[in-house]
Amino acid sequence: MLNSFWLKSKWIIERYMETRKKLYPLAVLGTKLVIASLSAIPVLGCGLVFTFPEGFILSGIQYGSQAISTVTFVLSFLTFLIGVVLIYSDVKKLGDIPRSTAKALITGMLGTSDRFPDELLSRSEHLVTRETVKLGISELTANDINAQVEMFNSEVKVRIYERFILHNDCAKIYLGGLARIPFLVAYGSCFRAVSAKIKYFDRFHMDGDWRLLNDEEKGAKLIYDNPQKVQPNDNGQIGISISFTQAIQKKQLSPALKDHTLDIKTNLGNERNLITNQGELERVSFEIQGIIDTFSSLADCDEIHFFIAVQSTVALEIGRRFQEGIHKKWVIHNFNPTEGKYDWALQVNKNSIHRYTL
Numbered sequence: 389m390l391n392s393f394w395l396k397s398k399w400i401i402e403r404y405m406e407t408r409k410k411l412y413p414l415a416v417l418g419t420k421l422v423i424a425s426l427s428a429i430p431v432l433g434c435g436l437v438f439t440f441p442e443g444f445i446l447s448g449i450q451y452g453s454q455a456i457s458t459v460t461f462v463l464s465f466l467t468f469l470i471g472v473v474l475i476y477s478d479v480k481k482l483g484d485i486p487r488s489t490a491k492a493l494i495t496g497m498l499g500t501s502d503r504f505p506d507e508l509l510s511r512s513e514h515l516v517t518r519e520t521v522k523l524g525i526s527e528l529t530a531n532d533i534n535a536q537v538e539m540f541n542s543e544v545k546v547r548i549y550e551r552f553i554l555h556n557d558c559a560k561i562y563l564g565g566l567a568r569i570p571f572l573v574a575y576g577s578c579f580r581a582v583s584a585k586i587k588y589f590d591r592f593h594m595d596g597d598w599r600l601l602n603d604e605e606k607g608a609k610l611i612y613d614n615p616q617k618v619q620p621n622d623n624g625q626i627g628i629s630i631s632f633t634q635a636i637q638k639k640q641l642s643p644a645l646k647d648h649t650l651d652i653k654t655n656l657g658n659e660r661n662l663i664t665n666q667g668e669l670e671r672v673s674f675e676i677q678g679i680i681d682t683f684s685s686l687a688d689c690d691e692i693h694f695f696i697a698v699q700s701t702v703a704l705e706i707g708r709r710f711q712e713g714i715h716k717k718w719v720i721h722n723f724n725p726t727e728g729k730y731d732w733a734l735q736v737n738k739n740s741i742h743r744y745t746l
Contacts, residue, residue, distance in 0.1 A: 418474030425467035489517040490553045494565025494575050496524040505598035521552045541740045564589035569696050569703050570720035570734040574741045576707020588701040593660040603664035610675055612652045615682045621648045624690030626683050632662045632698040677709040684715045691717045712738040719744050
């Protein structure tokens, strides 16, 4: 109960702070002052006349508009002037702000749009974001795995990340998209060393809309056996299966890895969009990284094979945990639902990917 209350309170505070960051307080205050100054003139400028009954000590009191018009005008003008100055200061500051927010959209699935969901950004953020950088391949060749591998390696070779996404002190990156799991993990690995804040967006299957991971934490906890009980096979291969969107069956795994794979689930069961909070996503992926670190420390481990059933943002965040020089080779397997098995795989390296021979 206490943990649930803390998660809800934390979520409310985070949403409030995020909303405050999107506002321009001086411009908002200035607008209110300008409106108040203009509306005050006809209200305060009216004369007041009080008439008493006949025979009263005073016949009446008159406080005309002429008596206060000058004072009203001066006060209204000063209020108006202050409001204009406040608005101008925020507008000028906005013009000086560099475009430090990048937008990256991954495409690689048939029937998916290549339009970045700009509706996710606030009105103020639109003024400081750069042009969308699209990663991946066109829909016409989305089924050509070799073409996608070639495109990925070309993007890395021409340094598209440094030149068009991370250039000029990028402070924030909106990242999301749809592609096959191995490619999502690979693209995630390209953002592993960035200092900019990653803001993920995901497509929700309920209505098909893109959304940020801004919902409350669900309290997701990973469930798995002791990693030390899982050992590499005779070929130095060890596996990790991650069942978030659907359960991965042991019979679906490569025969050589069925008895050498750690199965990871959550206490929330299986759901298409299981993780809807970015903090929760980062916490879960960090724990998975710890398991990868443990397997990589095994002297007889040469390759870590991943069998992953997760939403796109989880795959990207797992990819960001790739650490060359520390982790053993990563091999990401692709599941073919038609045949009910993993039919091809990619090996993720420091600066490239290639098809892995099963």
